[in-house]
Amino acid sequence: MSELLVQMDNVSKSYGPITALGGVNLSVYRGEVVGLLGDNGAGKSTLIKVLSGAVRATGGTISIKGRQVEMNSTTDAIDNGIETIYQDSALVTQLSIARNLFLGREPIKGSKFFGRMDEAKMEAVASELLKEVGISKNIPPTTPISALSGGERQAVAIARAMHFESDLIILDEPTNNLGVAETQGVLQFVRNAKASGHSCIFIAHNIHHVFQVVDRIVVMRRGAIVADDIDPKTTTVDAVERIITGMDS
């Protein structure tokens, strides 16, 4: 068994009288791709928001590599090696690929007082990352994000997560609104991330996409995890759908 990367123990989240998460336990191991499935309102998004620091848990603990951490903001999550990629990629469309990759962590050249960005370094690294993540087209790193397709934008977001040595990449509906070819591209990016030693949590409405890339499937229902060790190689899509809808019981 590889290293235990993330452990969520009895994590809960309430909004006033409404319980969105009711004492959830989730573990993710290094190099593992976990598929998180569930119907609308099952609690997937809340769980991911807690893990990515977007909302604070009401109760429970989160440990990263055996050390208990506080997730009070998205920067806390990033500092702890957790990157989240949303369906809109969370990129700034007006900025170039290179500037997006380094946003918030821009390398500085010369005196720190003037804060001049080392753009040559940013562009060189961006070019390498685009190849590494599997973008086959020759896209200059100075290209603005607005000129890229949906799949290419996801690739840039994944490249960013890989570059900053994130241990865990959370992909929240990354294939929404993408065409067939672009979806296959994003799934390949996930495989490349796993091959380079990153763990992923993959959330998608389309179960077939999840089955193509994950090692293990976790199913949520009504704010709780109802199955957390489904092997996609030995389970059918129908069986998982029955667990999601509660028809299995």
Add this chain to the structure above:
Amino acid sequence: MGKLSKLLSVRPEVGPAVLLVLLIVIFTSINPKFLSILNISNTLAFTVELGLIALAMTLLMTSGEFDLSVGSVFGLTPVIMWALFNGTDIPLEFAFLFAMAIAICIGLINGWFVTYLKIPSFLVTLGMLLVARGTALYITDGFPQRTWNASDEWLSAVLVGDIQIGALRLYMSLFWFILAAVLLHYTLQKTKFGNWIQASGGNAHAARARGVRVDATKIKLFVLSSALAGFAGIISSIRTSAANPNSGTGYELEVIAMVVIGGTALMGGRGTIVGTVIGIFILRLMRNGIVMIGVPGLAYNIFIGAIILGMMALHSWLDRRNHSGG
């Protein structure tokens, strides 16, 4: 056509630059005195005062906010400085620093209301416009403050002293404008802070998720906007020998027009100081040129409105044509 639209999209200031050259050619061909040394000298003197405010507004608008109180701060800051200098024994330098501190405080208050209370900058700065203008009128009883007793002060020479080069008279304010333009262009295009400004206006949520201090960035820009508006007001008061509590009325819209004509996006995310400098000269040359060629000055707003609409249409067309992603 494709190459032209790509060039105009990558360099949004090219379109306004072409318009500026056209205006100079048209005005000069109708009235050759348009390019006379005297006219250039007069145009530059007033242009750079409004221009200083437009430079700061470019950065603020790139971050997704704007400031309607700049015209009032332009009027209030010199009123405070001269009221203090004329009514007490304190030296001009201290009065200058005190007035600038008030301008900075106004920027801080604007920024705090927008970022912490989450009130749109349109409403916050509209309120501040009234507060600042009302204060200027209240402390002066509506009368201009005298400034001619500052002619011997070194500060006056530093701010608005003039240099005669042949028949051309240049004011020190031009130096301050060029310095501000170079520094702010460098900041916006080359520095980490500039990247944060563009990210804050382009996608504040994404920027925050990457650790960009969006609120702090915007507060700094509100302070810059107020500070440069106050500084420009002081320069103007010394040049015209009067600190009128009503001066700067309506400047906010003219400044925003300069910035937008230059190619800065009204909704944030994209800005260009070079474009703003061109936008500043387009508006000032229009005001000056239409009078010189015999068009009634009251028709000025018709031309400015038409230019704004034309430039908006151009930038919108370029965005749709060149940005294929969706």
